[in-house]
Each structure stands twice: as C-alpha cells, then as structure tokens.
Amino acid sequence: QGALNGARGGAQVAVLPCALDAIHPRMHEGLAEAIVARGGLLLTEQPPGVQVxxxxxxxxxxxxxxxxxxxxxxxxxxxxxxxxxxxxxxxxxxxxxxxxxxxxxxxxxxxxxxxxxxxxxxxxxxxxxxxxxxxxxxxRQTGSAQGELVAFPEGCREVWDTLNNARPTTWDQLRKTCEGRTVDLERQLFTLEMLGWIRRLPGRAFLRS
Missing domain, CATH: 3.40.50.450 (Rossmann fold)
Known part of the structure; x- marks a missing residue:
C-alpha cells in the first residue's frame, strides 16, 4: 500500500506466495486489484487452484x-x-x-x-x-567482467548429487536422503534453481536442468 501511495509514475510489482485466484490474506484482494488497475504486476509461481x-x-x-x-x-x-x-x-x-x-x-x-x-x-x-x-x-558499471563462466554454487553439492535429469525427486525424498537441516536444504534448492542448475516441478519435485 505504501508503494502505491508513494508512487511517482512507476508501476508496482507484487510477488505473491499464493495463486492468483486465492490471494492471501483475503483482506489484500482489494490491494491486488489496485496494483493491476494502476498498471502493476502480480507475480507468482503457484498455479491456479493451489492452496497457500x-x-x-x-x-x-x-x-x-x-x-x-x-x-x-x-x-x-x-x-x-x-x-x-x-x-x-x-x-x-x-x-x-x-x-x-x-x-x-x-x-x-x-x-x-x-x-x-x-x-x-x-x-x-x-x-x-x-x-x-x-x-x-x-x-558494477566500471568493474563488471563480461563473459565469465558461471561456477557451480558453493555448498550445494549434496542436493545436486541427489537429483538427476531423468526422474523428478520430491521434497520428501530429498529430506530423507540429505542429512543437513531443512533450512540448509531449502537454501541449496533456492540457489540451484535461481542459477538455472535445476528446475522446480509441480508437487515440490525437482529435476536437474
């Protein structure tokens, strides 16, 4: 709401944890509509029908x-x-x-x-x-190097070795196989996905890219 009230010619982008047909909490449905009405964007990776x-x-x-x-x-x-x-x-x-x-x-x-x-x-x-x-x-403008190779992210080898590129591995399977804490497992998955090393599939399953 603060971004809407203070906007000066820009558009707002709201990244949602929920599906577009199930705004959470429901009290923010009006806010979501206002963002879109003013040229903004609602962004989510959750498909319609999924409960938050x-x-x-x-x-x-x-x-x-x-x-x-x-x-x-x-x-x-x-x-x-x-x-x-x-x-x-x-x-x-x-x-x-x-x-x-x-x-x-x-x-x-x-x-x-x-x-x-x-x-x-x-x-x-x-x-x-x-x-x-x-x-x-x-x-960044003066010292950024161009064309560098993307190195494999440090600290993500445990999850990477558990996944393959043929059959999806579910979250429950990863949690049973990997010995680290849940928060570290999530960190590895986040990092590998953002860098394009793995893909997230429906049902909290993962594949190597």
Missing amino acids: ERWMFASRNRILTGLAPTTVVIQSPARGGSLISARCAFDQDREVFALWQQGMGASWSGNRALVADELAVPVADVNALWRAIAEGEQS
Whole structure:
C-alpha cells in the first residue's frame, strides 16, 4: 500500500506466495486489484487452484531478492523471516545491507548476525545506505567482467548429487536422503534453481536442468 501511495509514475510489482485466484490474506484482494488497475504486476509461481502453504512464503522470497539488485534488512530478531531473504540475496550475489549500530537491542539481533557473518554490509542510517548503494552501482558499471563462466554454487553439492535429469525427486525424498537441516536444504534448492542448475516441478519435485 505504501508503494502505491508513494508512487511517482512507476508501476508496482507484487510477488505473491499464493495463486492468483486465492490471494492471501483475503483482506489484500482489494490491494491486488489496485496494483493491476494502476498498471502493476502480480507475480507468482503457484498455479491456479493451489492452496497457500507456509513453505511458499520462504520460497517466494528468492524471487523477490532475485528481482532486486539490493536487499536491505531494517530490523530482524535472531529468527526473523527477513534473514531468509538476506540469505537468498547473498546466494544470488546481490548486495545486502543491514541497519546496524552498536547498542541496538535484541530486536536487531538478526541484523547483528548478518553483519558478523559477513552476509550483509552494515549501514548506520538512511544516508549511509544511499551512499553505499550509489558506490555499489558505480563499481558494477566500471568493474563488471563480461563473459565469465558461471561456477557451480558453493555448498550445494549434496542436493545436486541427489537429483538427476531423468526422474523428478520430491521434497520428501530429498529430506530423507540429505542429512543437513531443512533450512540448509531449502537454501541449496533456492540457489540451484535461481542459477538455472535445476528446475522446480509441480508437487515440490525437482529435476536437474
């Protein structure tokens, strides 16, 4: 709603965790209609008729971060959902910034962890954020290399070795075969899919591309 109210000639893109015929929560149906009416876009990977499930929200985050060159974490506790987006953006080689100053309390502990793990660049305020984004854009324009080969993503070998390009492997099969935590399994799948190494099929199944 804030993007609609503050728009100045641009169009909004909403990435949904749900199907287009089942806007979730239902109270946002009017907002979805307003976005389309003003020339915006509703984007989802869920086909019509699919009921929204909890995992779809985390899965949606990788599309959000993939569309944006920069992800900014304003405030996140240690187990905040924003950390999933930050991890997706980092794995997609996007810029990640986190608002962080010494003395911030537990409500910013997720931000502190991102900075400590070198997954995000700390920014003290909005002015520092704009400067960092501008510097990053200038660096990309002047120093980007062309025609580089895409290396196999680090830390994704376990899932890759489990999949094949002939018969789909389901989520349940992956979870039984791979010994890592569920969150790490999801991270590997997100990364491999975004880089084009695997394909996601209906029914939470996966194939090598």
